[in-house]
Amino acid sequence: MSSRITKAVSNLHILQSSVKWHHMEHSATSLWDTYSGLISNQAMILALNSSFVDPVLQFETQLKIINSSFKMAFAVTNLDEVREIRMNEDDEDDIESLYRTILNLFEDTLLILVSKDVYKLQILKEMVVWMNEDNSYMQEEAMVVISRVLSFAARKVKGSSVGKTLLPPLLTDFVWSLLMKLSVPDQTIASEAATILTLTLECNAHKVTMVSKIVDTIYKQLCGDDSPILREAMLRVITLLTRTSPKKVIFQLMDYPVPADDILILMWYAAGAESSVVPHVLKTILLILKGKPREMEKITERKHFSLNATNMMPVAASQALCTLLPLGPYKKAVAQFFPQLLMALMLQLFYSSNLRLMTEDRPFYARDALRVLLNCSGLQEVDTALNRKNCWNQFSQVLFHHHGVYLVAKTLSEYKFPQFPETLHYLYKLAVEGPRRSEDSVITITFLTELLNNFFKDPFPEKFLVLFRNWVNDPDPAVCKLSLQKIASMAPVINEIENVCSLLTSILDAFLSKDTTVIIRALITLRKLLDRLDKVTYSSLFTRIASSYCPLMDHANGGIRSMAIHHFGQLLMDMSQYTWMLNDVVNAGLVPLILFLEDTEERVVKACKYTLEICASELKWSTLYFLKDEYYNFELVVLNICNNFLISHQKYITDLISETLGFLESSRRYLKRGSVILLGYLAKLGGHLLLRDEIDVMIEAIDRVIRDEDPVIRELAEITNKIFLEIAHKLTTSTIKQSFQRLFNFIYLKKLKLLYNYNLTKNLTGSPMGIKEIRSDKEAIISDHYEDGLVKNEGFPSALEHSSEEK
Numbered sequence: 001m002s003s004r005i006t007k008a009v010s011n012l013h014i015l016q017s018s019v020k021w022h023h024m025e026h027s028a029t030s031l032w033d034t035y036s037g038l039i040s041n042q043a044m045i046l047a048l049n050s051s052f053v054d055p056v057l058q059f060e061t062q063l064k065i066i067n068s069s070f071k072m073a074f075a076v077t078n079l080d081e082v083r084e085i086r087m088n089e090d091d092e093d094d095i096e097s098l099y100r101t102i103l104n105l106f107e108d109t110l111l112i113l114v115s116k117d118v119y120k121l122q123i124l125k126e127m128v129v130w131m132n133e134d135n136s137y138m139q140e141e142a143m144v145v146i147s148r149v150l151s152f153a154a155r156k157v158k159g160s161s162v163g164k165t166l167l168p169p170l171l172t173d174f175v176w177s178l179l180m181k182l183s184v185p186d187q188t189i190a191s192e193a194a195t196i197l198t199l200t201l202e203c204n205a206h207k208v209t210m211v212s213k214i215v216d217t218i219y220k221q222l223c224g225d226d227s228p229i230l231r232e233a234m235l236r237v238i239t240l241l242t243r244t245s246p247k248k249v250i251f252q253l254m255d256y257p258v259p260a261d262d263i264l265i266l267m268w269y270a271a272g273a274e275s276s277v278v279p280h281v282l283k284t285i286l287l288i289l290k291g292k293p294r295e296m297e298k299i300t301e302r303k304h305f306s307l308n309a310t311n312m313m314p315v316a317a318s319q320a321l322c323t324l325l326p327l328g329p330y331k332k333a334v335a336q337f338f339p340q341l342l343m344a345l346m347l348q349l350f351y352s353s354n355l356r357l358m359t360e361d362r363p364f365y366a367r368d369a370l371r372v373l374l375n376c377s378g379l380q381e382v383d384t385a386l387n388r389k390n391c392w393n394q395f396s397q398v399l400f401h402h403h404g405v406y407l408v409a410k411t412l413s414e415y416k417f418p419q420f421p422e423t424l425h426y427l428y429k430l431a432v433e434g435p436r437r438s439e440d441s442v443i444t445i446t447f448l449t450e451l452l453n454n455f456f457k458d459p460f461p462e463k464f465l466v467l468f469r470n471w472v473n474d475p476d477p478a479v480c481k482l483s484l485q486k487i488a489s490m491a492p493v494i495n496e497i498e499n500v501c502s503l504l505t506s507i508l509d510a511f512l513s514k515d516t517t518v519i520i521r522a523l524i525t526l527r528k529l530l531d532r533l534d535k536v537t538y539s540s541l542f543t544r545i546a547s548s549y550c551p552l553m554d555h556a557n558g559g560i561r562s563m564a565i566h567h568f569g570q571l572l573m574d575m576s577q578y579t580w581m582l583n584d585v586v587n588a589g590l591v592p593l594i595l596f597l598e599d600t601e602e603r604v605v606k607a608c609k610y611t612l613e614i615c616a617s618e619l620k621w622s623t624l625y626f627l628k629d630e631y632y633n634f635e636l637v638v639l640n641i642c643n644n645f646l647i648s649h650q651k652y653i654t655d656l657i658s659e660t661l662g663f664l665e666s667s668r669r670y671l672k673r674g675s676v677i678l679l680g681y682l683a684k685l686g687g688h689l690l691l692r693d694e695i696d697v698m699i700e701a702i703d704r705v706i707r708d709e710d711p712v713i714r715e716l717a718e719i720t721n722k723i724f725l726e727i728a729h730k731l732t733t734s735t736i737k738q739s740f741q742r743l744f745n746f747i748y749l750k751k752l753k754l755l756y757n758y759n760l761t762k763n764l765t766g767s768p769m770g771i772k773e774i775r776s777d778k779e780a781i782i783s784d785h786y787e788d789g790l791v792k793n794e795g796f797p798s799a800l801e802h803s804s805e806e807k
Contacts, residue, residue, distance in 0.1 A: 031098050034072045038105045041069045045109055049116060055167050059120065062113065066123055070130055073106040074138045107145045114153050119170055121153055161203050168207045175200060175208055179237070182230050183221055194233035201237060206244040214241065215252040215267075222263045235270040242271045246280035247287075254288055254316040259363055260323075268320055275329035282330070282337050288317040289344035292351050292437070318348055318365035325369070325376045334376050338419045339426035345370040346408065346443055350401050367395050370408075377419065385411050402446060409447045413454035424451060431467050438476035445471060445482045458493045465497065472506045472522070477515040484510065484518075488525040491532045504529065504541060508548040516557045523552075523563045530574065542575050546585040553592035558601040565593065565604065569611030576618050586615050587652040591659045594641065594678055598634055598670040612637075619644075635677055635758040642681045642752055653686030654694070661701050673713055673758075676705060680720040680755050687727035695731065699724045719756055 045065055048058050113120045124146050131142055178200070181193035201208070208214070218234045242249045249271055256264055272281050291314045321341070324330050334341065348366035371392065374383040386392060391407045394400040417423075427448045434441075448467075452460050459465060471483035487503065497503060507529075510522035526545070530538065549571065552564035568589055575581060593615070597608045609627045616624050621644040626636040645653065660682065663675035683690070683698065690698075702724060705717040 031095065031102065035098060035102050035105070037072050038069050038102060038109075041065050042105065042109045046112065049113065056169075062120070063123060063126060066109070066113075067126070067130065069106055069109065070127060070142075073102055074131075074142050103141060103145065107148060110145065110149045111152055114149060117167070118153055119167060121150070124149060161199050168209050171200070171204055171207045172209045175214070176210075179214065179217065179234075182233050183225060183227075187229060190227070190229050190233075194229060194236075197233060198236055198240070201240040205240045208241065208245075211241055211245045211248040212252040215249055219256070219263060219267060222266075223261075231266075235266060238267050238270040239273050242277050242281070243274065246271075246277055247284050250281055250284040251288070251313075254285075254313045254320065256316065258312045258315045258319060259365075260316060260319055265323055268323055269327075272324050272327065272330065275332070278329045278333045279336065281324070282333060282341075285317045285320060286337065286340050286344055288313050289348055293348075314348055315352065315365055318345065318352070318369045319363075321345075321369040322365060322372050325372045331376050334373065335419075338373070338377055339423040341373055342370075342419075342423065343426065343430065343444070343447070345373065346405055346447065347440055349395055349404070350439060350443060353396055353401050364396055367392055379412070379415070379417055382411050382415050382417065385415070402442065405443050405446045406450055409450035410454065413451060420451070420455065424448075424455075427451070428464070428467075438479065441471075441474065441476055441479045442482065445479060449482070449486050458490045459497045460490075462498055465499075465503070469503050469506045472510050473513075477513070477518045480510060480513065480515070480518045481521045484521045484525045488528045491528045494529050494532045495534050495537075500533070500537060501541060504533075505544070508545065511548050511552055516560060519552065519555070519557075519560050520563065523560070523567060527567055527570070530571070535577075539575065539578055539581075542571070542578065542581055543585060546571055546588060550589045550592065553589060553596065558599070558604055561596065561599070562601070562603040562607040565596065565607040565611050568593075569607070569614040572611070572614050572618055579618075582618055583652075586619060587656065590615070590641075590652075591656055591663070591678070594638060595660075595663055595671050595674040597637060598674045600670065612641075616644075633759060634674065635754065635756055638678055638681050639752055639754060642685050645685060653682055654689055657682045657686065657690075657694075657698070661698065664701055664705055669710055669713065672705065672708070672710075673716060676702070676713065676716045676720050677756055677758060680716075680723050681752060683720070683723050683727060684752055684755065687723075687730070690727065690731075692728070692731050695724060695728045699728065716756060716758065723755070 045062050048062055051058070053061070110123065113123065127142060127146060131139055175197065178193045178197040182190050182197070184190055184193075215238065218237060222231060222234055238249065253264065253267055253271060260268070272278055291311065293312055293314050325334060345366055349370065352364060352366040371383050374380070386407065389407060389411070391404055391411075395404050412420075427444060430444050431448060448464075452464060456464075460468070468483045468486055471479050472487070474480050474483070484507065487507070490497070494500060504526070507522050507526050510518055513519050513522070530545075546568065549564045549568040552560055553568070555561050555564065572582065572586065575585075593608050593612055596604050597612075599605050599608070609632075612624060612627055615621070622640070624637060624640055625631050626633050626640060657679065660675050660678050663671050664679075666672050666675070679698070679702070683695075687695075699721065702717055702721045706714055706721060708714050708717065
């Protein structure tokens with residue numbers, strides 16, 4: 001029995017030893033698994049640490065991995081149990097070493113994270129939370145690791161002026177909290193907060209976000225608390241933030257009601273307190289000055305929009321210049337920005353003068369800033385001279401502004417201002433790049449033109465002439481007229497211009513403008529230049545100029561019609577020696593010259609008579625007595641001109657018919673009446689030249705006029721329609737017969753008689769030609785030189801050269 005019990009006890013010991021051995025073997029394997037898991041996690045953490053992943057996402061991901069490593073590292077048995085995990089005496093050191101390696105590996109991972117980003121000390125806080133959630137974790141070992149990491153972090157932070165290790169969002173929160181501490185009643189706390197805040201921003205202001213909000217908060221706090229510590233500290237914050245974020249600070253400072261109060265002016269001084277930031281401050285102010293008061297617009301690439309719906313930032317910027325420019329650092333920098341500031345303030349003068357119509361009590365900061373600029377730039381004499389001319393007082397008047405721009409440019413030139421080269425260069429750059437608004441163009445051109453007038457003799461250098469040539473066809477009519485006005489002044493030296501043809505062509509293109517004042521200015525300018533232009537160049541452009549006048553003869557504006565017609569006549573007179581060109585040019589404009597004799601505006605009628613008399617003189621037509629006021633009759637003029645065509649102008653008749661057909665659709669009744677009459681005479685004169693299809697088109701066109709509501713037009717159209725039908729009846733379908741018929745009619749032509757008897761109410765007997773022109777068909781003669789009823793055509797000698805007795 002005893003032996004059985006002993007054996008049973010022995011077996012129990014064997015069983016216990018076996019279970020313990022298996023347990024120790026499992027524990028050793030678990031240690032190795034933990035080690036390999038920590039190695040893998042550390043690799044992932046290090047990979048994230050050197051990546052460009054968003055810091056917040058990076059921290060969250062690393063925290064999850066640390067949580068996993070924590071559970072593996074501190075869920076193992078304690079050191080006493082580890083020492084029991086050995087197969088033999090030789091395993092004890094290896095197992096214990098592995099255990100310590102696991103803890104050290106976890107600690108090293110934390111140290112790596114904290115050494116790069118101290119804010120990741122938050123992981124230690126999370127470790128305490130995990131330990132409290134589960135008491136099975138090794139509390140003592142975990143606290144040792146936390147203590148060591150904290151000691152390392154403390155040593156590291158001691159060597160870092162404050163905030164270097166904080167990410168922008170955390171640093172901003174830190175700055176924000178310090179900013180709030182400045183307002184506490186305890187002066188000791190406020191002073192310490194001010195010191196820490198200054199130390200933080202000295203080196204890390206570039207990491208601060210929400211700069212505009214901080215500036216706005218400072219303004220509000222300064223308005224509500226006049227504490228010396230608070231004021232000094234907060235103004236210092238403005239200075240430090242301007243170092244790294246000048247645009248954000250200045251934009252915010254300009255976005256308050258105008259005029260600025262004393263607090264805001266103090267903040268302006270603080271923003272520009274350091275000479276290193278002055279150029280950046282001026283650049284930002286210039287950017288704001290590109291805006292137009294009360295105009296909502298995007299003025300930076302960051303799409304900054306004014307918080308104030310009225311957008312008075314440009315006015316505030318002008319006031320800021322009045323405040324800042326007299327300061328020492330700005331006097332040195334202003335020379336670099338003189339042209340930009342000069343032109344920006346000239347534009348603001350124009351914008352502000354419009355505002356003053358609505359707010360008479362508003363200070364004129366743009367004008368004041370311009371005067372400060374002149375005085376800070378060594379141009380006190382210019383300021384004084386403009387004051388003597390009463391320029392400054394009148395700038396508030398809108399109608400004076402363009403003249404004021406001229407006065408400023410002229411006075412600067414008179415005093416030979418030393419900034420001329422860079423100012424001219426900047427104006428040229430503005431002109432080439434194109435301004436933001438049309439009114440900007442007017443001011444730029446006015447200023448540039450006056451500078452050029454005072455420093456260069458006409459003609460300007462080619463690079464500037466190109467600008468004026470391009471401005472002739474600018475979308476803004478005011479720009480076009482300014483350019484044309486300057487070009488007109490160059491008439492005395494027109495032949496010295498290198499690309500004069502290009503310049504003249506640009507003026508002709510201005511005839512197509514929709515603005516009547518531009519067209520009139522272009523007509524005047526062209527005429528002035530043509531009066532001085534050498535004949536060789538003139539003749540090369542003769543046809544092009546003439547064809548440009550023709551569309552204007554039918555312009556809706558009577559002034560343009562009369563000028564185009566009158567200038568067309570002058571053109572013919574100028575080119576009278578180039579006889580081989582005259583026929584084509586005259587016939588291109590003849591139809592409107594005839595039809596607008598019936599114009600309702602006297603100036604147009606006079607221009608037509610003037611030009612037709614020149615045509616008659618240059619083309620050797622018989623004298624048009626009926627153009628004279630005392631003998632004038634429209635139909636007799638048409639009859640006289642058409643009879644002159646019998647001699648040498650027949651080839652133009654079909655073209656004249658085609659052009660006259662276009663006037664049948666006119667809404668002006670005098671044009672419709674005149675075109676019906678002219679078509680009848682042209683058809684009667686050149687019917688033999690028409691094809692069947694052509695006469696059919698003419699009949700169709702006149703049929704529509706027969707249904708006109710005006711009884712006079714209907715009556716005239718009936719007569720013209722009969723003429724067309726007669727011509728159509730005589731036409732043969734045979735091509736050979738039609739050609740022979742044309743040839744016969746081309747050689748033997750009969751002079752026309754009156755067809756309509758339109759408005760024959762005047763006494764024509766006083767006219768030397770009156771009796772002859774109204775005689776019946778039997779008594780009509782073809783001209784004073786050919787009284788036999790036949791005309792010789794120079795292209796066909798034949799029997800027409802025989803004597804009158806033989807005929």
